[in-house]
Amino acid sequence: MHNLSIPFLVITMLITACAAPNTSRINYDSNELDAEVAIQRELALKKYLGYKQRLYTVSYPILKSASQFCPNKQINSAGAQGASSSEFQDGWRVTAEKLLGSDNFVITWVDKNGPAAKAGLKFKDKVIAINDVPFDASPIKNNKFYTEIARTQTSESPQVKLTAQREGELVNLIIQQEKICGYPAVLSESDAVNAYADGKRIIITKGMMRFAQDDQDLALVIAHELGHNLMGHIDKKQSNRMLGTLLDLAASANGINTQGMFGSAGASAFSQDFEAEADYVALYYMSVAGLPLEGVADFWRDMAAEHPSNIGSNHSASHPATSERFLAISKTIEEINRKIAAGEPVKPNLID
Structure with a gap:
């Protein structure tokens, strides 16, 4: 007991020596606190349901019109x-x-x-x-x-x-x-400005909902993630990672510790190309849904203003530069408009 009491005494002395505020906290009773908690919970839930309503409103026309591109899903x-x-x-x-x-x-x-x-x-x-x-x-x-x-x-x-x-x-x-x-758009509680696809769903964070204040911007994000799912990018990335992991295992069998280097390299293979492809097909999904495409590329100028480090090209990055995405989207819109003017099917150009 003597050995335990010394550290406890030291801790007590340190706590009592800590600097404290110079004013007293305002007092309120538990009933007042419970009432305020109820008010704030109601405000938070209203906001949450509002986010979901907007997410459904924007995503539904895209999921409906793009059904022609997902006959098996x-x-x-x-x-x-x-x-x-x-x-x-x-x-x-x-x-x-x-x-x-x-x-x-x-x-x-x-x-x-x-x-x-x-x-x-x-x-x-x-x-x-x-x-x-x-x-x-x-x-x-x-x-x-x-x-x-x-x-x-x-x-x-x-x-x-x-x-x-x-x-x-x-x-x-x-x-x-x-x-x-069959890739529902679901709301994530995260405040990070992010969206992603997992092969089954389209996940949009609350942070992205706030950033993409214009419904056209949100539609672009949703269609982009739908593109990842429909083009099989998640499965392709997992397959690439597995191939790299096999090389890691082969090296390990020969006494070389790669620390998962080949697996990581496989997972990132064609990453920028997958992102560019998702951008490309997303515009077609938006077009067949009857959504306006004019000005949609400006989303990436807005993103660049918030994240200027992503403006220049970086071949080691997982995503293309915002400047590259703006230009590619603008060119794709021109491609779609040419097809519409010529009476051609509005479908992405796929490599045979």
């Missing part, structure tokens, strides 16, 4: 999204129930030209059942209601029966879903 979609308080935890669940106005599954977004809107589904409708499977407020995992939502996306039949409650009355709807690319 299509899913059914009603063009609507919803949420329930059961998707949130702890105090956030209470906030979500207050904000959604119900502990049911509530429609939080409807594409104005989508199947759900055409069938009569409206924002804030409370979904009671889907295909006669009732809503269940239990956790999402193994929840039959959410399982049914997922099943409708891959069902051979595009038809969905939906029972909703609106202003106290039940509404029965039949929705004929449409095909879209």
Whole structure:
């Protein structure tokens, strides 16, 4: 005990010797604090749902129109999204129930030209059942209601029966879903200005949502990440890494420690080319979606203003320079416009 008490005494002396503020903290009671926490949680959740609504609004036309480029990766979609308080935890669940106005599954977004809107589904409708499977407020995992939502996306039949409650009355709807690319755009909580594809989804950070304030800029980012998925870049990068790793293993078998050098080199092989290709096909996805392309290259001038270190060419970088991307996008837009003027199919030029 004597040996333990000496370090404890030293620590206590150090803490008491630390410099302290010259004023006292303002006092408030726990009820005031709880009330302010509730207010700020509601503001944060409103912002979060707003980001998701904008993300769905911008991404949906692209995923729908680009379905012609992903014949083997299509899913059914009603063009609507919803949420329930059961998707949130702890105090956030209470906030979500207050904000959604119900502990049911509530429609939080409807594409104005989508199947759900055409069938009569409206924002804030409370979904009671889907295909006669009732809503269940239990956790999402193994929840039959959410399982049914997922099943409708891959069902051979595009038809969905939906029972909703609106202003106290039940509404029965039949929705004929449409095909879209099966790479949903999802929101990341990260504040970093970033977006990426993982071969299954398109992930957009909150930081990127704030940076890409213009919907045209956000559409370019989404279409770019869709390009990574549709062009198989994630699988190609993994394959390249594996080839490099095999060389690392071969070297190791001969007593040479490469420290994973060949694997890393393989993973970065053609990295700038993949990025350039994603930029290229992204413009075609935007064009077939009917989105304007004029001025879209300015996104990279805006990015250069924020990150000037990326302006000049750097062959060791993973991405092309912002100057290169601006010019390549501008040239691609000219290519697309020539095809439209000539009445040619608006499809990317692929190497045979």
